[in-house]
Amino acid sequence: KAGVTQTPRYLIKTRGQQVTLSCSPISGHRSVSWYQQTPGQGLQFLFEYFSETQRNKGNFPGRFSGRQFSNSRSEMNVSTLELGDSALYLCASKPGQGNTIYFGEGSWLTVV
Amino acid sequence: GQQLNQSPQSMFIQEGEDVSMNCTSSSIFNTWLWYKQDPGEGPVLLIALYKAGELTSNGRLTAQFGITRKDSFLNISASIPSDVGIYFCAGQMNYGGATNKLIFGTGTLLAVQP
Numbered sequence: 079k080a081g082v083t084q085t086p087r088y089l090i091k092t093r094g095q096q097v098t099l100s101c102s103p104i105s106g107h108r109s110v111s112w113y114q115q116t117p118g119q120g121l122q123f124l125f126e127y128f129s130e131t132q133r134n135k136g137n138f139p140g141r142f143s144g145r146q147f148s149n150s151r152s153e154m155n156v157s158t159l160e161l162g163d164s165a166l167y168l169c170a171s172k173p174g175q176g177n178t179i180y181f182g183e184g185s186w187l188t189v190v
Numbered sequence: 191g192q193q194l195n196q197s198p199q200s201m202f203i204q205e206g207e208d209v210s211m212n213c214t215s216s217s218i219f220n221t222w223l224w225y226k227q228d229p230g231e232g233p234v235l236l237i238a239l240y241k242a243g244e245l246t247s248n249g250r251l252t253a254q255f256g257i258t259r260k261d262s263f264l265n266i267s268a269s270i271p272s273d274v275g276i277y278f279c280a281g282q283m284n285y286g287g288a289t290n291k292l293i294f295g296t297g298t299l300l301a302v303q304p
Contacts, residue, residue, distance in 0.1 A: 082232075111290035121233075121278065121294035122191040134291050137191060168232050172290050179223065179282075179290055181232035 082182035084169050090188045096157040099185045103150050103171030107180075109133075110152040112144060115166040115184070124167075127152055159189045196279055196295030203269055204303050211298045212263040213279030221282040222255050222262040223292065226275045233278060237264070269302050276300070 083102040091097050103110050111126035111134075123136040127146035144154040150171075156163055166184045196213045203209060213222070221240055225233035237248050239255035239262060246253055252265045262279055279295040 084232075109290050111292075113292075119191050120193050120296055121280075121292075123291050123293070126290045136291075170290060170292075178235060178238050179292060180235060181225070183230075183232045186230075 082169055082171050082180055084167075084182040084185050086185060087183065088186045088188075090190060091159050093159055093161060093189055095159050096155060097159060097187060098153055098155045099167055099169075099187075101152045101154075101169030101171075101182060103152070103169075104173075104180060107171035107173050108150050109172040109174070110146055110150065111170045111172075111179070112152070112154050113168040113170065113181075114138070115168060116164075121168070124154065156187075161189050163187065164189045192293050194279060194281060194293055194295040196298055198298060199296070200299040200301070202301045202303065205270060207269055209266040209269055209273075209300060210263060211277060211279075212261060213281075213295045214261045215281055215293070216260070217281070217283070217293075218259040219281035219283055219293075220259065222253070223280045223282065224251075224253050224262070224264045225278045225280060227278060227297075228275045236277075266300075269300075271302050271304050274300060274302050 085100045109128045112124040115121045126134040130146045141157045146152045168184045169182045170179045172179045194215045224236045227233045237253040242259050243257045244255040250267045277298045280292040
């Protein structure tokens with residue numbers, strides 16, 4: 079069974095640009111969440127989607143947004159990038175039943 | 191952002207030694223999870239705990255869900271070099287599986303000297 083797949087793995091963007099990251103959850107998992115990991119703040123919850131609806135949102139500015147498609151795949155977008163947005167962005171999925179959450183390998187974003 | 195108190199921050203041990211780390215929170219959780227993260231990779235789930243007082247093992251790893259529901263600990267017995275990495279606890283408040291939101295600990299860096 080394939081794990082959570084994130085693309086791209088690495089990318090470099092310039093301040094002011096926008097970026098879209100993609101996540102394919104484990105087959106059969108309908109719940110997808112996103113986390114940001116930085117050395118200073120650690121792992122912080124961004125948002126969560128279930129059945130194409132945002133179910134929960136962390137304390138991040140409106141520049142951070144996401145969506146989920148009917149096949150459970152999810153994307154997150156960050157607009158007007160700032161240097162502080164440089165981070166590892168992690169996607170996680172969970173089956174409909176049970177509380178076990180599985181993470182992908184992450185997308186490394188560097189903003190210059 | 192919110193983070194759980196995890197200690198110790200780092201540990202440098204000899205191969206074969208046992209390791210213990212713990213996590214405390216001011217909030218009650220109804221699920222505790224322990225993850226290991228290698229450099230440049232995503233967290234890998236080690237153990238999941240669902241009931242207060244629960245003690246669960248996964249090979250050389252043992253974790254417990256504190257009876258107050260505000261803490262958890264992880265033990266690693268007879269450490270080996272591949273145990274090197276950062277270990278994170280994570281607490282989850284969920285009802286009926288309604289949310290994925292995890293609050294993570296600050297992490298414990300483990301280094302094992304062969």
